Amino acid sequence: MAGAEIFDNAEIKAMADVIERKMIHRYGSHAMRNGQYRVDEFEEKAAAMTGAKYALGVSNGTAALIVALKGIGIKPGDEIITTPFTFIATIEAIVACDAIPILGDIDETLSLDAASVEKLITLKTKAIMPVHMFGVAADMDKFAELGKKYGIPIIEDACEVVGGTYKERYLGTLGTCGTWSFDPNKTLTVGEGGIILTDDEALYRKMEYYHDHGHVHSKEHDRGADAKSGLGVNYRLSEIQGALGLVALDKMPMALGRLRATKKKILDAVAETGITPRPMNDGEGDTATHVIFLLPTAEAAKKFAAATKEAGSPCGIIAENTWHYAKHWQALEDMGEQEFFGTKTPSYALETMAKSDAILSRAVMFGLNIIMDDASVEKIITAIKAGAKAAL
Ligand SMILES: Cc1ncc(COP(=O)(O)O)c(C=O)c1O
The missing domain is CATH 3.90.1150.10 (Aspartate Aminotransferase, domain 1)
Known part of the structure; x- marks a missing residue:
């Protein structure tokens, strides 16, 4: 439940390397890095492991949910259907986007019951957020069907099930996008951290820009010269968390x-x-x-x-x-x-x-x-x- 119990020299070495190189921040300082970008590698490794086309590292699982909702374009007053059995972060992320949480019922798997969700869909429903709770998948075939039938994005809150699968596909890769958390109570931890997985390039780009003040990232020039795509926030992951994340995925x-x-x-x-x-x-x-x-x-x-x-x-x-x-x-x-x-x-x-x-x-x-x-x-x-x- 709390991955810190398996910390050993691998984490110490990974962190020491980042500190010795004095490269603890994700973006910029390209000339001083020798091509080493730990958050980039963490994302690439998560994508390769899960088969997702894109993985975005963010500062925690709550931020991952907010960035995902912002990325799909949630606006004030939109309705998002989710479950009453979750961590409060799922609800907070919806409210942080000035959207309205609508709660369906759970079934005996303790997951959101897709039949109860269908009854709650209105013209204002702009996303459905099943949450994979306490290790176990929600019925993703049914949510994929609902998403298709009504043209509504499915955001999987997979924060609690990093490494879990549904029909041999990684949780977090079955919806429009999905979120993982690496907080101290998850499968594995990097202290605080999150990943968003998606196959949708346009969505990935929006999320990538939004999570870092709207910056259009490039390794071709200094960070100060980054173009701006719009307004965003700062939910960046640091290189220390990226380095720890690489070890976590190995373990x-x-x-x-x-x-x-x-x-x-x-x-x-x-x-x-x-x-x-x-x-x-x-x-x-x-x-x-x-x-x-x-x-x-x-x-x-x-x-x-x-x-x-x-x-x-x-x-x-x-x-x-x-x-x-x-x-x-x-x-x-x-x-x-x-x-x-x-x-x-x-x-x-x-x-x-x-x-x-x-x-x-x-x-x-x-x-x-x-x-x-x-x-x-x-x-x-x-x-x-x-x-x-x-x-x-
Ligand atoms: C279902 C669920 N969603 C989201 C989160 C938020 O993750 P974090 O603590 O990394 O912000 C958690 C964490 O407890 C969670 O259990």
């Missing part, structure tokens, strides 16, 4: 291999208990950062949680997770039913999330780390067995 297969082996060990050990793992749209591509079960009722989930606590390895009930569930965000609720750039926002009160709430109240979760000692894994197994006995 990705090892990190995912470890997470997946740990998750398999846990699920195999509790297979006989009768407890139901979270259904997945594509289990092969799971980044295995979380072990999640769906209990038959909210009451059963509470009994399960109490027993796991007693056993010394407490799970979380996802409905109680204040970081990842919109019902806990007062600031969002306060935005409900207000005039907003000529459009009225919907209600964001709990009753509008009843379907998602019923599912998240039954969902219990354990987080995994890349490095976990056998004792911690055994403790989770023991806790799940105790939970299942108490709840089923």
Whole structure:
């Protein structure tokens, strides 16, 4: 879950090299670089790994979402449909563009339910943002179909699933564009960082310019001579993060291999208990950062949680997770039913999330780390067995 636990000499060497060369910034100083551009290399490596035509490094996953929305041309008052089960950054990115978050329902995979999204599409809908949560893909075939049917861009928030796949394609490469995060709680970390993946050259160029004050980048002249394509912001990635990102991508297969082996060990050990793992749209591509079960009722989930606590390895009930569930965000609720750039926002009160709430109240979760000692894994197994006995 937090890639810093596998930092070693490779990260130290990568950072030291950037500092020794005194080239910690991404753009400009071309004559002093000896052709070395770490953010460029990080982007090229992410694109080569995923098969995306373009990858843009930005300062974090939230910035990646904002830049993606700006890139596709989101305007004040536009409606963007997304999920109530996400990190608040998804909503903040929409609001940062003065657009209106419209929340669909989730299904038992805990992903945005495409059928619920279709019912919410209006003439003001300008993007759909499925979020791949806790390691696992949303149903991207259905979102691709919706995008095509209504001519609406699909922005995948793949911030939590770096390295995960859907039908053997990397998450983040299936929509119009997709975002990755490398913050300290993601598959792998560079401290803070993000990547946007896309196959659309025109969109890539808009995002590239917007993320750096509208500058039209060139290695042919000094940075001060860059032309300007329009207004933008500063969401640049530094060469230190780029250098760390190169190491992170090298370590990705090892990190995912470890997470997946740990998750398999846990699920195999509790297979006989009768407890139901979270259904997945594509289990092969799971980044295995979380072990999640769906209990038959909210009451059963509470009994399960109490027993796991007693056993010394407490799970979380996802409905109680204040970081990842919109019902806990007062600031969002306060935005409900207000005039907003000529459009009225919907209600964001709990009753509008009843379907998602019923599912998240039954969902219990354990987080995994890349490095976990056998004792911690055994403790989770023991806790799940105790939970299942108490709840089923
Ligand atoms: C689903 C989701 N989207 C976006 C973000 C934002 O990423 P960052 O922390 O890099 O800004 C996060 C981070 O927690 C996330 O979980």
